[in-house]
Amino acid sequence: MKRKRDVFAMIRQLGKPTMFLTLSANETRWPHLLKILYKLSSRYSGTDLHDVMQQLSALQRATLVNEDPVTCCIYFNKMVNVIMQLLSSSKYSPFGEYNVIDYFKRIEFQHRGSPHAHILLWLRNDPRESISEGMPLTIRLIDRLSSTSVEDLPDSYGNQVHKHTFTCFKRNEKQCRFNIPFWPMDQTRVLIPISSDDTRRDQLKRHCTKLREALETKVFDTFAEFLADNNCTYEYYLDVIRSSLNRPTVMLKRSMTQSWTNPFNSWIAKTLSSNMDIQFILEEFSCAAYVVEYVINRIEA
Template sequence: MYAENEIDPEKLAPENFSKASERAQLMHLDPVAVAKYFNTIIQAIINILIGCNKKNNGIFEAVKNYYSVVEYQDHGTPHCHMLIWLHDALDLILLCQKLKNDNEFWHYLLNYISNIVREDINYLCKKGELITNKMVKAECLTPKTILEKQMHFSFLPIPDPRLPDFKKKFCLDLLTICKRTLFHYCTKACKKFNRDLQKHCRFDFPRELVDPPDIIFPEQRVIAIQHISAYFNNHNSYITTACRGNNDIKFISTQKLALACIHYITDYITKLDISTYSSFLICASILETFLDQLSNNDSYNLIDKSLKLITKYLNKMTGQTELTSPQVSAYLLDIDDHYTSNKFVNIYLQTFKSHLMKE
């Protein structure tokens, strides 16, 4: 954005901030910068905040493993889905048994979850002050001046931890980000499909409220975390401040739910951009063309015919997948579309086919 210019963010005047449309245009003109910047941010979160590659623990304490997948939206902006496994985490049966018999562990677990997963922003206010959903919605709907629209959080200086009033400035900075990015108020976009028939928000707002303090029901294997704000995303204070934007965080206590989340975020890599009926039309078209070609050449045996047909179909379906310019740039720069502490061996179609043929 300010290429080849030395800029001091603390001295940069707000009236010199670029507009949102200008930032979007620059993003499309330089997708390589988008891919590099996002990779730098995610690597910093993994290495510094989560602390996966350092001796000292991060914000989640000792982390055993992590797995995340990068998804690119249609207009090219990337975001990340991440799962984190903690060291010495108990399985569900042992967890329920310990919660029944160990009152100290009960309070420790609830305190840990409430500090890591924030579901409200009133903890950032002064004593006696309270922010309601109506107040935040009214603030969001108030028309912004041109200067306010240009003042994006990524340009604003981060509070210096060496200052004596750092905690106060940190809370004020975090409160500003939360009100602008974590609060949801429904618009037409919430009913993207069948607006006349769809009654509920497709983003699952308002969220279900849990009024009493955090409660654990070991017999039912339920941990009811307090939720008093129906229109705020769950968030982590440090990740929100570091990313300067929206994030959502959840405590997962069961293996079944963890596997479901793995399937959900991994499915982004393999999902198709075309509808089911379009896929069937493509299959029919490929099959018809393939049969016409085979009628003039009967030298193929049954296995070769099947392999060739599958290869044609896979190539055609892969060719229908839409890739954004930052995503293509990331692949060309050898930036992974996933992050994990494990190592995997890449399997390519041709190598896999050769192995099956040998078997």
């Protein structure tokens, strides 16, 4: 209840958050953590650290992590705190002019015991534009701080590629509850839901289902090929997406090869060497309330 009051107080004081981050741990791929665990492990005492670290198998790495979950959690928490300190710097922030002015952090644990962090961020120079499909300053901020391109994360891009698991459908959903694959897009834009009295609504929703099936089951070399195969003009394609939305939504620029990629910030993803997700909050009430409701529900759970 205290944490619930904290986040409500921050929204009253600071207004809507700018973005919502999810940061995951990747303990078996963090060399510095593995060295710490190796030094602390009794089974490897007396063995030369430098010679063995390069030879540890995946099973040995996992064993080191499983034997000392407390150290792993402390390490993850300190790593997240250092990342937030750097992002909050007014001079050296990787976010540049959009440095963090405040944040709300919540660390949770997955069923396998690994921690992950959910963080609401309030950024300096958030343009707070009125909601419309023309928000140039907001689009500039989004393009500056997020990416789905392999060129921005050449060494660990695979961490960001989604693969369906049972959690995608655990509530008996017919499609992935994370709405993946994402819609390919020629440029970053904001789309607003189609009007409820639009007579094309049912037809557009049926076409939306077909387009999702095509993204799931077929491979297309280009965006134009995808539209042609599904008998879509570009404007009709945007209307199809609008029919599937419940609130104004950011659609990131994506090629056909990036439809399965979680959006990321390249600096955070490189520093963390693990999966992350970044979502931008547009509205003072509906989008912010959605994110806050999610955080509060997790706190109460």
